[in-house]
Amino acid sequence: MEYLIGIQGPDFVLVAADNVAASSIIQMKHDYDKMFKLSEKILLLCVGEAGDTVQFAEYIQKNVQLYKMRNGYELSPSAAANFTRKNLAEYLRSRTPYHVNLLLAGYDDADGPSLFYMDYLSSLAKTPFAAHGYGAFLTLSILDRHYRPDLTREEAVDLLKMCIAELNRRFILNLPSFNVRVIDKEGIHDLEKISAGTKTDTN
Amino acid sequence: MALQDLCRSRDFLLDSKETFFGSFWGNMTSRSPLHSSADFFHFYTPTAKYLGQSPIEFGQVRDSGAAVLRTDPSCSLPTSVAVAATCSQSVPLPFPMSHGTTTLAFVFQGGVLAAADTRSSCAGLVECPSAQKVLPIHSHLVGTTSGTSADCALWKRILARELRLYQLRHGRRLSTAGAAKLLSHMLHPFKGTELCVAATLCGWDVGGGDGEERSNRSNGNSCGPSLYYVCSDGTRLQGALFSVGSGSPYAYSILDQGVRWGLTAEEATAVAREAVYRATHRDAYSGNNVDVYLVSSGGWARRRREDLKEEYYREKARRERQQEAAGTCVTAPE
Numbered sequence: 001m002e003y004l005i006g007i008q009g010p011d012f013v014l015v016a017a018d019n020v021a022a023s024s025i026i027q028m029k030h031d032y033d034k035m036f037k038l039s040e041k042i043l044l045l046c047v048g049e050a051g052d053t054v055q056f057a058e059y060i061q062k063n064v065q066l067y068k069m070r071n072g073y074e075l076s077p078s079a080a081a082n083f084t085r086k087n088l089a090e091y092l093r094s095r096t097p098y099h100v101n102l103l104l105a106g107y108d109d110a111d112g113p114s115l116f117y118m119d120y121l122s123s124l125a126k127t128p129f130a131a132h133g134y135g136a137f138l139t140l141s142i143l144d145r146h147y148r149p150d151l152t153r154e155e156a157v158d159l160l161k162m163c164i165a166e167l168n169r170r171f172i173l174n175l176p177s178f179n180v181r182v183i184d185k186e187g188i189h190d191l192e193k194i195s196a197g198t199k200t201d202t203n
Numbered sequence: 204m205a206l207q208d209l210c211r212s213r214d215f216l217l218d219s220k221e222t223f224f225g226s227f228w229g230n231m232t233s234r235s236p237l238h239s240s241a242d243f244f245h246f247y248t249p250t251a252k253y254l255g256q257s258p259i260e261f262g263q264v265r266d267s268g269a270a271v272l273r274t275d276p277s278c279s280l281p282t283s284v285a286v287a288a289t290c291s292q293s294v295p296l297p298f299p300m301s302h303g304t305t306t307l308a309f310v311f312q313g314g315v316l317a318a319a320d321t322r323s324s325c326a327g328l329v330e331c332p333s334a335q336k337v338l339p340i341h342s343h344l345v346g347t348t349s350g351t352s353a354d355c356a357l358w359k360r361i362l363a364r365e366l367r368l369y370q371l372r373h374g375r376r377l378s379t380a381g382a383a384k385l386l387s388h389m390l391h392p393f394k395g396t397e398l399c400v401a402a403t404l405c406g407w408d409v410g411g412g413d414g415e416e417r418s419n420r421s422n423g424n425s426c427g428p429s430l431y432y433v434c435s436d437g438t439r440l441q442g443a444l445f446s447v448g449s450g451s452p453y454a455y456s457i458l459d460q461g462v463r464w465g466l467t468a469e470e471a472t473a474v475a476r477e478a479v480y481r482a483t484h485r486d487a488y489s490g491n492n493v494d495v496y497l498v499s500s501g502g503w504a505r506r507r508r509e510d511l512k513e514e515y516y517r518e519k520a521r522r523e524r525q526q527e528a529a530g531t532c533v534t535a536p537e
Contacts, residue, residue: 021440026452028432029440051387051394051437096395 002047003135003175004034005163006103007156008115008128010149012184013105014156015115016164016194017045018175033179038064039074040187041107044084047132048100048120056098060084077106081116081124088122101132107183131163138170139163153182157191164194303488305450305479306336306347307458308403308430310443313468314499315405315428317347318475320450320483321492321508332491333508341366342502344382344406349447350399350435358400362386379406380441383431387439400435401447407498428498450482450489457481468497472506480511 001022006015021032036044036057042064046057060083068074075083081104091097102118117123117130129143142163151159157180164178177195181188306319323334336348338356340363348355365385369377377385383404390400408429432440432447444462446454457478466474472495483490495506 021438023434023438026455028438028445029442032440049437050434051391051439054439055391055437 001134001173002034003131003133003167003178004045004047004101004103005131005135005139005160006045006105006115006117006129007143007147007151007159008105008113009151009153009156011113012153012156012182013107013113013115014153014160014180014182014191015043015045015103015105016160016178016180017047019177019179019193020175023050030176035179035181036061037188038080038104038106039068041183041185042075042077042080043105043181043183043188044080045103045105045132046100047102048098052098052100056087056100057102060087076108076111077104077114077116078108078111078126080104080106081114081118081126085118085122085124088118088120092122103130103132105183107185109185113183134173135163135167135171135175138166142166161194168196303450303486304336304349304448305446305454305482305486305489306349306403306448307444307446307451307454307475307478308347308405309445309458309462309471309475310428310430311462311464311466311471313466313471314407314497315345315430316468316471316475316495316497317345317403317405318479318493318495319347320479320489320511321494322483322488322490323352324488329490335494337494337496339496339503340382340404341376343376343409343498344379344404345496345498345503346405347403347447349401351397354398354400354435355402358386358390359402361389365389376409378408378425379404379429379431380408382406383433383439383441386433387437390433390435391437393435394437398435400433402433403445403447404431404433405429405496405498407500407502409500446478448489450479450486453482453485454478472497476509476514480514483511484515 002020003018004015005017006013008014015035017034019029019031019033020027021029034045034047034053036046038044038061044057044060046053060080063083064075064080084102084104088098088100097120099120101120102116104116104118105114107113115127115130117125117127117132119132128149129147131139131143143159146159146162148155160180167175174196177193180191180194182191183189303322303324304320306317308315308317317337319336321331321333321336322329323331334352336352336355337345338348338359339345340359344366346359346362348359362382362385366377366382369381369385386402386404390398406429408426430442430445432438432442432445444458446458458474461474461477462471475495476493479489479493483493490511492508492510494508497504497506
C-alpha cells in the first residue's frame with residue numbers, strides 16, 4: 001500500500017515517499033509525511049503497521065537527538081542505521097515486535113552519502129538504491145536497468161519520475177502524490193512534490 | 204495514582220525521566236495493579252499469569268492463540284482487528300462487542316464541528332438508541348468516540364483527568380496536539396489487545412506566547428481550531444476532516460462534496476447533519492438521532508439532539524412534492 005524509494009548519487013541521496021495515510025479502504029490523509037528527520041543530514045523513512053511506525057520512528061529520532069546533546073556531535077548515518085537495526089532486533093523476539101520497514105538516508109562528512117535498507121525482521125543493507133512496499137516489485141527492475149553510480153541530481157529525479165510513472169500505470173492502488181527530498185553536504189532539501197498530474201518522461 | 208502524586212507534591216517530570224519505551228516494556232508485565240508509585244504512563248496490562256489466577260471464568264486465556272475474530276462485517280477497523288488477533292494472546296470477551304457508528308469532525312473558519320449518530324449496537328441488536336458518542340473533555344475540547352463504547356467512555360474520562368492534572372501542574376492548558384499525543388501514548392501499551400478506541404479530538408487551542416516549548420510537540424502553539432484522529436492501534440493523524448466508524452465511507456462522500464473552509468456555522472451544521480443522515484440511512488449499525496457540537500473560541504456548544512426518522516419522512520415528503528411539481532409518474536428510489 002505504501003511506497004518508499006531511495007537513490008544514492010556520488011554526493012547526494014534522493015528519497016521519496018507517498019503521502020497517503022490509509023485506514024482499511026479509506027484514505028484518511030492525503031498529505032502525510034513519512035519522513036522523520038533524525039539530524040541535520042539524516043532522514044528516516046518509515047512505513048508499516050499503523051501505530052508502530054510513528055512510535056518506533058519517534059523513539060529513534062529522540063534517541064539520536066539525545067546522543068547529540070550528551071556527546072556534542074551527531075551520530076553518523078551508519079551508526080544511526082546500526083542503532084535502529086539493533087532496536088528492531090531487540091524487539092523482534094519480544095511479545096511486541098515492531099512491524100516497520102525503513103529506509104535511512106544520510107550524508108556523512110567523512111564517508112559521503114549513504115542509503116540503508118532495513119526491514120521488519122531487522123535486516124540491514126547498505127545499497128545504492130532501494131524501495132519498500134508493493135510498488136517495489138514494479139520499480140526495482142527500472143532502477144536495476146537505469147541506475148548508474150555517477151548520476152547527477154537531475155538524472156536521479158528523472159529516474160524517480162520513471163518509477164512513479166510506472167506505479168501510476170500498473171499499480172492497482174492510487175498514490176496521488178509523493179514527497180521528495182535530497183540530502184547532501186549542505187543538509188536536507190525539499191524538492192517539488194510529484195503528483196499524478198506531473199509531467200514525466202514516459203507516458 | 205495521579206492524585207497521590209499531586210498530594211505528595213512530587214514533580215512528575217522528575218519521576219518520568221526514564222520514559223523511553225524500553226523501560227515501559229520491561230516494567231509492564233511485572234507490575235501489580237496496586238502499585239502506587241507516581242508512574243504517569245504505567246497502566247496495568249493483564250498477563251496470562253494474572254488471568255490464570257482470576258476466579259472469573261471468561262478471563263482465562265486460550266492457549267491456541269485462536270482469535271476472537273468477530274464476523275462483524277461492519278467492523279470499522281478490520282485490518283487492525285486481524286493483526287491484533289494474530290500477534291497476541293486473545294482473551295475471550297464476556298459478550299460479543301460491535302463497532303458500528305458514524306462520527307465525523309471537520310475544521311472550518313468558525314471552529315471545529317463534530318457530529319455523530321446515537322445508536323449503540325451489540326451483536327446485531329440496538330443496545331441503546333440514545334447513546335452519546337460526542338463527549339466533552341473540557342471547555343474547549345470535545346472528542347468523538349468510535350469502537351467499543353465502554354472503552355471510549357473510560358479513556359475519555361482518563362484523558363479528561365490527565366488534562367486537568369496537566370493544567371493544574373503547569374498552569375496552562377495542553378493543546379489538542381498534546382492531548383492527542385497523550386491519549387495515543389496511554390493507549391499504546393494496549394496495542395494487540397481487544398481494546399478498541401477510535402476517537403477524533405476536536406479542540407480550540409488558545410496558544411501563543413508561552414515561553415517553554417515541550418520537546419515532544421513538533422509545531423509551536425498555534426491558536427485556532429485543531430483536529431486530531433487517535434486510534435488504539437497507534438495511529439495519530441492531524442487533519443481537517445475525519446470520519447470514523449462503519450458508516451464513515453458514506454459520510455466521507457457527502458463531506459468531500461460540501462466541506463470548505465469558508466462555511467458559516469449554519470452551513471457547516473447542515474452538511475454534517477446531512478452526512479450523518481445519509482450514513483445512518485445506508486449503514487445498519489448507525490441510526491436513531493444525530494448530535495452536533497461546535498467548538499469555537501468561546502468553548503463548545505451543542506445543538507439539540509435531532510431524530511433522523513423525522514428527517515427521513517420530511518425528505519420523502521419533499522421528493523413527493525417535487526414529483527408532483529414535475530408532473531411525472533416515475534417514482535424516485537428511496
